[in-house]
Amino acid sequence: MTECFKGSFTQQDPIPEEGIAAALEVMRSGRLHRYNLAPGDPGEVGRLEQEFAQYVGAKYALAVASGGYALSTALRALEVQPGERVLTNAFTLAPVPGAIASVNAVPVFVGVTEALTIDLDDLECKAGAARVLLLSHMRGHLTDMDRLMEIACANDLIVVEDCAHTMGAAWKGRPSGRDGLIGCYSTQTYKHMNSGEGGFLVTDDDAVMARAIMLSGSYMLYGRHGTRPPEEVFAQIKYDTPNISGRMDHLRAAVLRPQLAGLEARIEAWNERYRVVEEGLRGTPGLTLVDRPEEERFVGSSIQVLLLDWMGEAIEEVLRRCAARGVELKWFGGAEPEGFTSRYDSWHYAPSAPMPASDRVLRGILDMRLPLTFSLEDCALIARIIRAEVGAVWQGGAG
Ligand SMILES: *Cc1c(COP(=O)(O)O)cnc(C)c1O
Numbered sequence: 095m096t097e098c099f100k101g102s103f104t105q106q107d108p109i110p111e112e113g114i115a116a117a118l119e120v121m122r123s124g125r126l127h128r129y130n131l132a133p134g135d136p137g138e139v140g141r142l143e144q145e146f147a148q149y150v151g152a153k154y155a156l157a158v159a160s161g162g163y164a165l166s167t168a169l170r171a172l173e174v175q176p177g178e179r180v181l182t183n184a185f186t187l188a189p190v191p192g193a194i195a196s197v198n199a200v201p202v203f204v205g206v207t208e209a210l211t212i213d214l215d216d217l218e219c220k221a222g223a224a225r226v227l228l229l230s231h232m233r234g235h236l237t238d239m240d241r242l243m244e245i246a247c248a249n250d251l252i253v254v255e256d257c258a259h260t261m262g263a264a265w266k267g268r269p270s271g272r273d274g275l276i277g278c279y280s281t282q283t284y285k286h287m288n289s290g291e292g293g294f295l296v297t298d299d300d301a302v303m304a305r306a307i308m309l310s311g312s313y314m315l316y317g318r319h320g321t322r323p324p325e326e327v328f329a330q331i332k333y334d335t336p337n338i339s340g341r342m343d344h345l346r347a348a349v350l351r352p353q354l355a356g357l358e359a360r361i362e363a364w365n366e367r368y369r370v371v372e373e374g375l376r377g378t379p380g381l382t383l384v385d386r387p388e389e390e391r392f393v394g395s396s397i398q399v400l401l402l403d404w405m406g407e408a409i410e411e412v413l414r415r416c417a418a419r420g421v422e423l424k425w426f427g428g429a430e431p432e433g434f435t436s437r438y439d440s441w442h443y444a445p446s447a448p449m450p451a452s453d454r455v456l457r458g459i460l461d462m463r464l465p466l467t468f469s470l471e472d473c474a475l476i477a478r479i480i481r482a483e484v485g486a487v488w489q490g491g492a493g
Pocket residue numbers: 160161162163186187189190230232233256258259280281282291292293
């Protein structure tokens with residue numbers, strides 16, 4: 095009998111009961127706006143900012159409306175100018191070049207390696223040509239952050255980290271988002287905490303955080319923030335920083351606070367699932383697993399494998415056969431952007447020179463989410479199905 099998987103790749107686990115109760119409390123209070131506070135109450139958003147800052151070890155955290163908003167706010171807080179070139183990853187998702195385009199700056203793509211991380215040799219070549227690197231830790235793969243920061247320092251390159259897939263991850267124990275000047279996170283449904291939409295921006299820099307708070311739509315109520323620079327820093331920027339509203343509200347913060355408290359346990363649950371799929375796929379002919387370096391603490395909320403140098407039609411055949419057995423794989427090599435996947439050459443507003451070595455990697459990337467609603471048995475079954483179907487197509491001659 096052919097085994098099939100019956101679960102859903104888009105079914106998230108529920109919001110913790112504690113978060114549901116806190117959200118009901120916020121609704122009963124009628125005070126949903128972050129600055130609508132009862133006397134003496136820091137509010138859910140203010141508390142969440144304090145807790146998140148503490149979690150990543152940052153001086154300041156700002157909760158905002160989305161991860162993409164955090165990225166564009168970071169660029170605005172750094173006063174990126176129209177027409178300015180901003181370096182970013184060729185392997186990332188659309189909100190990243192989109193954040194650069196939102197400030198009328200120009201994305202310049204840096205290649206991807208077989209480790210699915212930014213190509214540091216390519217970065218070294220391009221580092222002199224920009225002031226800012228918007229570094230995307232795409233699908234949770236961390237590059238050698240020591241070498242990356244050395245390149246950045248040597249070239250006066252400011253690093254903004256897109257940690258949409260690395261909330262809770264670390265390089266040599268340093269939380270992801272803390273090597274760069276600014277770290278940005280998403281709490282959109284498919285990330286590591288789920289408030290539907292939402293995000294964070296963290297930094298230790300007074301002027302950057304003061305500008306980010308003003309930009310996020312604080313009016314002159316910045317004094318009500320959970321973590322904030324001293325008044326004199328605001329005094330220097332408050333007349334020159336526009337209000338581009340993108341605040342978080344108490345309802346979302348209420349839903350997020352218990353998730354943050356439970357994040358470490360969720361990370362362990364993800365990594366257990368990741369290891370089961372990884373072990374199940376190890377040694378599959380024609381399929382390359384992505385090595386996870388010792389120095390990296392990752393969050394296995396999704397897994398990627400490579401079918402390097404396969405013909406496109408053979409990869410499509412694998413996708414069809416897996417889909418017929420209930421396993422939804424995403425392919426970054428498709429000619430047309432589909433669902434959440436797209437590639438640097440599908441963003442026509444940001445023209446780029448071809449990158450053959452990166453194209454070879456991108457053409458081979460298969461990607462799969464691992465929602466926490468999957469059991470370990472589900473994960474083992476999924477791996478058996480992929481292994482069997484990759485094997486069948488490989489034997490038929492895929493290269
Ligand atoms: C989801 C995502 C973002 C942006 O997050 P939103 O909250 O959806 O705006 C940024 N970068 C990457 C790589 C993402 O996957």
